[in-house]
Amino acid sequence: MLATSGMRHLAPFAQQAINDNYIRPSKRVFDNSKVSDHFAIIPTTQAPSGLSEAEQKLYDLVVRRFMAVFFPSAEYQVTTRISKVEQHSFKTEGKVLVKPGWLAIYGKEAANEVEDAKEGDKGQPLVAVQPGEQPRTHHADVKGLKTKPPARYSEATLLGAMESAGKQIDDDELREAMQEKGLGTPATRAAIIEGLLTEKYMLREGRELIPTAKAFQLMTLLRGLEVEELCRADLTGEWEFKLSQMEKGQLSREAFMQQIQAMTEKLVKKAKEYDRDTIPGDYATLATPCPNCGGVVRENYRRYACTGANGASEGCGFSFTKSPAGRTFETAEAEQLLRERRIGPLEGFRSKAGWPFVAEVAIVHDEEAGNYKLEFDFGDDKDSEDTGEIVDFSAQQSLGNCPKCGAPVFEHGANYVCSKAVPTQQQPTPSCDFKSGQIILQQPIEREQMSKLLQTGKTDLLEKFVSNRTRRNFKAFLVWDGAAGTVNFEFEQRDGKYPARKTTGAAAAKTTRAAAVKKPRTVSATLQPSADLAAVIGNEPTSRPDVIKKLWDYIKTNGLQDAKDKRVINADAKLKPVFGKDQVNMFELAGIVGKHVS
Structure with a gap:
């Protein structure tokens, strides 16, 4: 069937599987006991026809996967070499594909497997060394590398983790017991993730799922109430397993419900013992006193709050939240905020609509309440051209000359500004408007980069911008656009991964004509004000x-x-x-x- 269809390129592998007797009844491939919500994909002898390009690619993936499960394992030759330099030992690993096995269906060949291997990869071939041979070092490079934290979960990897929840459990016996369990079922796992997103326990940022302050606060609550069984990844798996036992008649409904009732009674009892700010936990005591009364400021479940001079009373009422706009303060940050009455600019805040933003946070006096409160500062009150406040740059070193007027540029508030853009002793009336943020789309702009922009007109490639529209990271240079008089983005040029697709003469002529008449878009000045x-x-x-x-x-x-x-x-x-x-x-x-x- 494959030989006469659009999948004829896979026909030789199907023939190989038949000739070499790869197709054998095996529970690794055929296991009716695993069928629950729906049957697996069942191949037919009907050749596909009329598929779109996307459908053809998807069908190709399904066929390759189906055939690959029958093929033998791939075999690698793995070499580990220990090189000794004086008293130091260096390990080098090499890995070369010897027998492609099932990888052959995906185009892997023994001779070509290591073509794309990079230096330091296990997939690179090692230079042959004879026994007793003394290798010589021609040169050595010192590389400053950093360890990376584990990648955040995506929806796909989280679904996989839910399916195999027991594999990451350290206890051997419990892991063995969890082999047949998972979190949820194939039909409910996606809905569980959507529920967490809807309730703001997670945020979707590009492909990544980001836990929120609300999620961490919930974990603190459960541990403080000493009901940590609800924090265990395997609890839902145990329930699913017991429901499966009930389905098979191995566990009575009454026994299961008694366990659920006992756990519920415990949870309700624990919850009644505390109000929202007295949840037990390992909380910090700040060294800086309360700005209102001089009392001791301590952390509780939700806030940092004044507890009076003796640290054991109600205090004067001063407090501030631990997680403003979805970003939780570290203890050191809370200490700095209380000591200096200001911190930032800080990243990681999110609006009610879920959009990220950057801001300073300040503790200011509330005249109406007669106490101090937390307040976001977006840098607007730094505009000294509005307030008329004289700015002194004498203690700062200039980053370079303003691209608009040539005057020195300095740090000011959350921005880099021209010295003639704010009132100074030398020039009380501003005459320039150059200003650029120290954080742009969540990308910190260091002094060195701003200095480079002022001197050369362009920064290095910066990699931590986050689009407000798609919420995805992107890389760009910052460049000075003299015509527009602003700092703009410039994106790196990338070579095409594939060669340009050829077009027919008629299509090429049409494209050329269209390009010839296309004009730059301009802003029309034809609107009449009321x-x-x-x-x-x-x-x-x-x-x-x-x-x-x-x-x-x-x-x-x-x-x-x-x-x-x-x-x-x-x-x-x-x-x-x-x-x-x-x-x-x-x-x-x-x-x-x-x-x-x-």
């Missing part, structure tokens, strides 16, 4: 980006940002007809502009 908006920005035809820019220029020039929250804009006599109310949030501007241009 009478109310024209009173603020002028009556000339303009574009939407220019409208936003002119509005912000007007807002900043007239100091209309709210003193307590820079994201709130107070309307003056000219802006009130545009806004239609006394205050708006900065995120409303785009919608308001849309109503006043045509």
